[in-house]
Amino acid sequence: MSSKEELLKRLSDGVVDMEEDDVAEAAKEYLEAGYPAFDGIMEGLVDGMNRASQLYEEEEYFVTDVLLCSDAMYVGLDILRPYLPEVSSDDKITGVIGVVEGDTHDIGKNLVRIMLETAGFHMIDLGRDVPLAKFVETAKEENADFVCMSTLMTTTMGGMETVIRLLEEEGLRDKVKVMIGGGPISQKYADKIGADGYSQNAVEAVKLAKRLLNVA
Amino acid sequence: MEYEELKRLMSEQKEEMTAAERMKAYNAGEEVDYIPYTLQAPDPAMADIFGFTTTQFAKDFEVKSEVIRRRKEEFGLDSFNVGLGLKTIGGALGSKLRAPEHGIDYVEEHVLKDYADFDRLEVTDPYKNPVLAPILESAKRLKDRFPDVSMTTSVAGPLSTAIAVRPVEMVLKDTVKNPEMLHKLLDLTVECSLRWFEAFHREFGPVGTNFSDPVTCMDVISKKQFDKYSLPYIKKLIDGTEKIMGSRPGAHICGKTSQIWSDLADAGLFSFSIDNCEDLAVAKEAVGDRMRIAGNVPPVDVMKEGTIDEVIASCKECLEKCADSPAGFILNTGCQLPIGTPKANVEAFIYAARKYGRGARIGKMPRGITES
Numbered sequence: 001m002s003s004k005e006e007l008l009k010r011l012s013d014g015v016v017d018m019e020e021d022d023v024a025e026a027a028k029e030y031l032e033a034g035y036p037a038f039d040g041i042m043e044g045l046v047d048g049m050n051r052a053s054q055l056y057e058e059e060e061y062f063v064t065d066v067l068l069c070s071d072a073m074y075v076g077l078d079i080l081r082p083y084l085p086e087v088s089s090d091d092k093i094t095g096v097i098g099v100v101e102g103d104t105h106d107i108g109k110n111l112v113r114i115m116l117e118t119a120g121f122h123m124i125d126l127g128r129d130v131p132l133a134k135f136v137e138t139a140k141e142e143n144a145d146f147v148c149m150s151t152l153m154t155t156t157m158g159g160m161e162t163v164i165r166l167l168e169e170e171g172l173r174d175k176v177k178v179m180i181g182g183g184p185i186s187q188k189y190a191d192k193i194g195a196d197g198y199s200q201n202a203v204e205a206v207k208l209a210k211r212l213l214n215v216a
Numbered sequence: 217m218e219y220e221e222l223k224r225l226m227s228e229q230k231e232e233m234t235a236a237e238r239m240k241a242y243n244a245g246e247e248v249d250y251i252p253y254t255l256q257a258p259d260p261a262m263a264d265i266f267g268f269t270t271t272q273f274a275k276d277f278e279v280k281s282e283v284i285r286r287r288k289e290e291f292g293l294d295s296f297n298v299g300l301g302l303k304t305i306g307g308a309l310g311s312k313l314r315a316p317e318h319g320i321d322y323v324e325e326h327v328l329k330d331y332a333d334f335d336r337l338e339v340t341d342p343y344k345n346p347v348l349a350p351i352l353e354s355a356k357r358l359k360d361r362f363p364d365v366s367m368t369t370s371v372a373g374p375l376s377t378a379i380a381v382r383p384v385e386m387v388l389k390d391t392v393k394n395p396e397m398l399h400k401l402l403d404l405t406v407e408c409s410l411r412w413f414e415a416f417h418r419e420f421g422p423v424g425t426n427f428s429d430p431v432t433c434m435d436v437i438s439k440k441q442f443d444k445y446s447l448p449y450i451k452k453l454i455d456g457t458e459k460i461m462g463s464r465p466g467a468h469i470c471g472k473t474s475q476i477w478s479d480l481a482d483a484g485l486f487s488f489s490i491d492n493c494e495d496l497a498v499a500k501e502a503v504g505d506r507m508r509i510a511g512n513v514p515p516v517d518v519m520k521e522g523t524i525d526e527v528i529a530s531c532k533e534c535l536e537k538c539a540d541s542p543a544g545f546i547l548n549t550g551c552q553l554p555i556g557t558p559k560a561n562v563e564a565f566i567y568a569a570r571k572y573g574r575g576a577r578i579g580k581m582p583r584g585i586t587e588s
Contacts, residue, residue, distance in 0.1 A: 062437060064388040102319050107384055110385075156319065
């Protein structure tokens with residue numbers, strides 16, 4: 001039987017190498033050996049995803065690779081997650097994420113969500129073409145700490161400013177940080193509409209969220 | 217500067233050539249009144265400036281005619297493009313498109329989520345396809361109404377067309393998991409595009425052509441993916457276009473492209489419109505002797521959000537960097553002109569093209585730069 005370290009390494013490597021079958025096999029062996037699911041996720045799968053994002057940052061990996069890594073990670077998550085001890089999501093920092101109304105390009109948003117989830121944030125994904133009021137309603141209902149919005153299109157970017165105004169009207173703006181991103185978005189635009197931050201890619205988005213929310 | 221001053225300065229500028237005359241003389245190596253200029257895919261923004269929605273522009277022939285007329289009168293943009301958008305062939309093949317009243321259309325449901333359905337897709341016939349036939353029809357009516365204005369046409373690049381047929385994340389994963397079917401899909405997209413150019417040629421004779429290929433950038437795919445899944449099909453599209461029209465197409469690719477410039481030049485691209493995230497001076501150095509370069513005033517930060525002075529400064533900077541590029545230069549925006557761009561900024565762009573691009577000649581800095 002393999003040691004815990006060996007199995008964690010197989011989980012991590014399986015994610016980095018985009019090998020779904022290897023990840024599934026290692027996850028099952030890991031559970032059979034009686035090791036805690038939480039460590040398997042954090043030190044195995046998430047570690048693999050972190051290594052993948054590092055490779056992406058170094059331009060060794062590209063979007064396709066990260067997508068395939070995250071597929072492999074999700075195969076492992078589906079196996080390990082049912083064995084996690086019940087943790088109330090209240091303990092986690094909650095974010096609401098979505099692509100603003102009128103735009104259905106969600107590949108970037110999905111990457112950001114995956115990265116934020118692997119970094120330990122509880123993410124509520126509203127999907128794409130999200131009505132602007134929905135961001136605010138959800139942030140209120142879920143007592144969210146931050147909202148992430150993206151768009152690839154110049155025609156819909158104005159919606160981000162509307163969401164910020166709506167948060168102000170609801171008196172939530174002080175409690176909820178706003179992060180934005182997407183093709184036409186820039187730091188200049190973020191400053192202009194009064195967003196708390198802009199990030200250029202998924203790896204940067206995690207750093208930004210941690211900085212805005214004072215997470216180590 | 218204030219808008220009134222811009223208008224006053226513009227009224228002192230005289231246009232001596234039409235866009236078509238200018239381009240012809242520029243290509244022949246003669247000195248022209250101003251550097252050739254264009255605004256990338258400006259129709260939605262132009263419709264907006266003149267008070268129409270994108271849907272009115274797309275569906276109402278009179279609205280379309282008025283926009284074309286006013287664009288020529290007010291901005292000197294005297295050519296128009298009747299082409300296929302990024303999603304059009306996807307829609308023609310059966311993807312469900314949605315067009316907001318005022319905005320850019322998008323795919324609501326892709327037709328090819330399962331390659332088992334691939335054999336049901338047929339090369340689209342521009343005369344019979346319910347999505348394409350009305351576009352061809354509208355081109356005919358516009359040409360009847362504006363016989364003197366030059367008309368061009370365009371398609372989307374192979375990989376960009378593919379993602380209107382099949383979702384982008386699937387297409388990207390296909391490069392690893394299902395290369396064989398992806399090659400078939402890409403072949404189909406090129407055939408559909410060439411069929412469109414053929415119909416256009418049959419109706420209007422040889423016209424200028426262009427393709428946009430936003431997916432083919434190094435932000436989305438790797439160089440290896442480009443070499444295998446994009447370049448061969450771009451090459452097919454370029455060669456096929458040249459065979460049909462007798463001239464090679466131009467292209468616009470959004471995002472980072474420096475790694476593929478040389479390949480695009482080798483593939484025979486005539487002109488390349490470059491995103492504002494790349495540096496024109498570097499592009500000129502790398503491929504300016506082999507490919508015409510167009511670019512690259514930032515569309516959002518400058519054209520839509522910037523001041524008149526910022527637009528002028530940005531145009532001047534582009535000209536200083538690249539107007540003497542050996543195979544020619546066209547002052548352009550770095551990507552599509554955004555809806556919501558103020559009229560004053562379009563005018564500032566044209567003012568700057570005329571002021572700093574004055575006395576332009578291929579491969580030489582314009583007099584507007586050297587004598588100012």
